[in-house]
Amino acid sequence: METNGLPNGLSNGLSDGWSEYPSSDEEDGHLTPLEDLVPEFEVIDEDIVLEEETISSFDPERWYPIRLGDFITTRYQVMVKLGYGSASTAWLCRDNEQDTYATVKIYETGSQQAATENNIHRYLRSINDGDDFGLDRLRFCRRSFRINGPVGSHVCMVYAPLCMTLEDVRNRRGGKFSLRLLKSVIYTFMPGVWYLHSMGSMVHTDLHPGNIMMASENVRIWDGFVQEELMYPTPRKITADRVIYKSRTPMIGSDAFPVICDFGKVRVGEGxxxxxxxxxxxxxxxxxxxxxxxxxxxxxxxxxxxxxxxxxxxxxxxxxxxxxxxxxxxxxxxxxxxxxxxxxxxxxxxxxxxxxxxxxxxxxxxxxxxxxxxxxxxxxxxxxxxxxxxxxxxxxxxxxxxxxxxxxxxxxxxxxxxxxxxxx
Missing domain, CATH: 1.10.510.10 (Transferase(Phosphotransferase) domain 1)
Structure with a gap:
C-alpha cells in the first residue's frame, strides 16, 4: 500500500537531503548581469502576461527573481532560460567547478513538488542494484541545495542539460511525428517506464510530451546555444523587482535520446x-x-x-x-x-x-x-x-x-x- 506517496524512511520534509547556502552578494547576488554584455534586446510591455506569469497560482513574491548572468552560489552562472513549470523555472548554467553546463531548476518558496521530486531521486538511487535496464532513460538530479530569496528559501535542483521536449519536437515538425520517428522515440524511453513500474513500484502519473525530453552530451550544442543568446538575446519583460524572460529552445543533435523527466507527481508503493x-x-x-x-x-x-x-x-x-x-x-x-x-x-x-x-x-x-x-x-x-x-x-x-x-x-x-x- 501507499505510504504518504513516498517509500518508508523518506520524509516529505524539505530539510532532508538539502545543502544550505546563505544569501549574500558573493553567493547569490546579481553579479555581471548578461544584459550588460549583450546587444539590445526586445522589451515586452508590462501589461503582457508572460511565461510563468500565466500559471494561475503564480505569486511573484514566492518565485526567485533570477537574471541572466547571476551566479547561483559561486558555482553556477545563469546563461539562458530554458523554460518554466507549475512551480519552477529552468536555466542553462555554466558549471564553473566542472567546466561544463548544467540545468538548474529553481523552485518557488515552500514547494511541495520540490520535496517530492528530491525524495524520488534519492529513492531511485537507493534501489539501484546494478540492473540498470531502463535507468538511463530517467532524468536524474545530480545534486540539490537551497538559496535564500526575498521572502524565504528556494530549492535548487541540478541536472544534466537537456534539449527539446517531445512537444517542442512535434511543433518543429509541423505538428506531427512520422510513424518511424514515433516508434523510435516511444521504444527508446519505454524501458524507463518499465524501470519505474517494476523496479521502483512507482507511478509517474504525468507522462505527456512536455515531460519527455531529448538528452545530449554534446558540449558544442550548448556552446552554440549560449553564443546564440549573446548575439540575439531573448525578449524580456522588466518590472520593478524582477525580469521575466522568454524561454529559448535548444536544437537537438544526432546523438540525442529521450528521457523521462519531472517526478514531482510520482506515487510510490504497491498501490x-x-x-x-x-x-x-x-x-x-x-x-x-x-x-x-x-x-x-x-x-x-x-x-x-x-x-x-x-x-x-x-x-x-x-x-x-x-x-x-x-x-x-x-x-x-x-x-x-x-x-x-x-x-x-x-x-x-x-x-x-x-x-x-x-x-x-x-x-x-x-x-x-x-x-x-x-x-x-x-x-x-x-x-x-x-x-x-x-x-x-x-x-x-x-x-x-x-x-x-x-x-x-x-x-x-x-x-x-x-x-x-x-x-x-
Whole structure:
C-alpha cells in the first residue's frame, strides 16, 4: 500500500537531503548581469502576461527573481532560460567547478513538488542494484541545495542539460511525428517506464510530451546555444523587482535520446492509489470514475501521447475548468471511441450510476455526444498499416487496467519492429 506517496524512511520534509547556502552578494547576488554584455534586446510591455506569469497560482513574491548572468552560489552562472513549470523555472548554467553546463531548476518558496521530486531521486538511487535496464532513460538530479530569496528559501535542483521536449519536437515538425520517428522515440524511453513500474513500484502519473525530453552530451550544442543568446538575446519583460524572460529552445543533435523527466507527481508503493491525478486530456477512466488505480494509468497516458504525437490532435479535451462538470462528457467520449465499459469495471465505482444505467449504457442526456471511432478519427494511415497502429493503441486504451499491457510487453509488441516508410 501507499505510504504518504513516498517509500518508508523518506520524509516529505524539505530539510532532508538539502545543502544550505546563505544569501549574500558573493553567493547569490546579481553579479555581471548578461544584459550588460549583450546587444539590445526586445522589451515586452508590462501589461503582457508572460511565461510563468500565466500559471494561475503564480505569486511573484514566492518565485526567485533570477537574471541572466547571476551566479547561483559561486558555482553556477545563469546563461539562458530554458523554460518554466507549475512551480519552477529552468536555466542553462555554466558549471564553473566542472567546466561544463548544467540545468538548474529553481523552485518557488515552500514547494511541495520540490520535496517530492528530491525524495524520488534519492529513492531511485537507493534501489539501484546494478540492473540498470531502463535507468538511463530517467532524468536524474545530480545534486540539490537551497538559496535564500526575498521572502524565504528556494530549492535548487541540478541536472544534466537537456534539449527539446517531445512537444517542442512535434511543433518543429509541423505538428506531427512520422510513424518511424514515433516508434523510435516511444521504444527508446519505454524501458524507463518499465524501470519505474517494476523496479521502483512507482507511478509517474504525468507522462505527456512536455515531460519527455531529448538528452545530449554534446558540449558544442550548448556552446552554440549560449553564443546564440549573446548575439540575439531573448525578449524580456522588466518590472520593478524582477525580469521575466522568454524561454529559448535548444536544437537537438544526432546523438540525442529521450528521457523521462519531472517526478514531482510520482506515487510510490504497491498501490492501489486513490484520488485525482493526471492532466485532463490524459486521465484514465478509472480516475474519472473514482476507482482505485495503479501503474496502468501510465500505459493509458502513453497511448494518448502516441495518438497526439502522430495525429497532431488530442483524443480528449484538456484544461477544463471544472473536472466534476466535465466527467460525463469525457466518459461519453470514451464510450464513443472505445465502446461501452464492461459492467464489472463499472461495479468498482461508487459513482458510475451517475453516468451509466444497470446495463452499462450511458444515460440519455449523455448520448448526444458525436458518434465516432478510433478508425474514423485516424487520418494519416491506410490499409494494413492503419490497422496495425490502431491495434497497439487499442491495447493501451482499455477500460479495465488489467487488460492493458505492462511496459515490458509493449516493448515486445511486434508493431515496433514492423517496417515503415522513410522518415521525413
Amino acid at each position: 492501489p492509489f486513490l484520488g485525482e491525478a493526471m492532466q485532463d486530456a490524459y486521465r484514465a477512466p478509472e480516475i474519472v470514475l473514482g476507482i482505485p488505480w495503479n501503474e496502468k494509468v501510465d500505459i493509458w497516458s502513453l497511448g494518448i501521447m502516441m495518438w497526439y504525437l502522430f495525429e497532431g490532435k488530442h483524443l480528449f479535451r484538456n484544461g477544463e475548468p471544472n473536472r466534476e462538470v466535465t466527467r460525463g462528457a469525457q466518459l461519453a467520449r470514451m464510450v464513443s471511441l472505445l465502446g461501452n465499459p464492461p459492467r464489472d469495471f463499472l461495479e468498482r465505482s461508487r459513482c458510475s450510476y451517475e453516468f451509466f444505467d444497470e446495463d452499462g449504457n450511458l444515460h440519455p442526456h449523455l448520448q448526444n455526444i458525436e458518434n465516432t471511432s478510433l478508425d474514423e478519427e485516424e487520418e494519416n494511415l491506410e490499409g494494413e498499416e492503419k490497422e496495425q497502429f490502431l491495434s497497439v493503441i487499442r491495447k493501451m486504451l482499455q477500460w479495465r487496467p488489467e487488460d492493458r499491457p505492462c511496459a515490458l510487453n509493449l516493448l515486445l509488441d511486434p508493431w515496433f519492429n514492423l517496417e515503415t516508410g522513410a522518415d521525413s
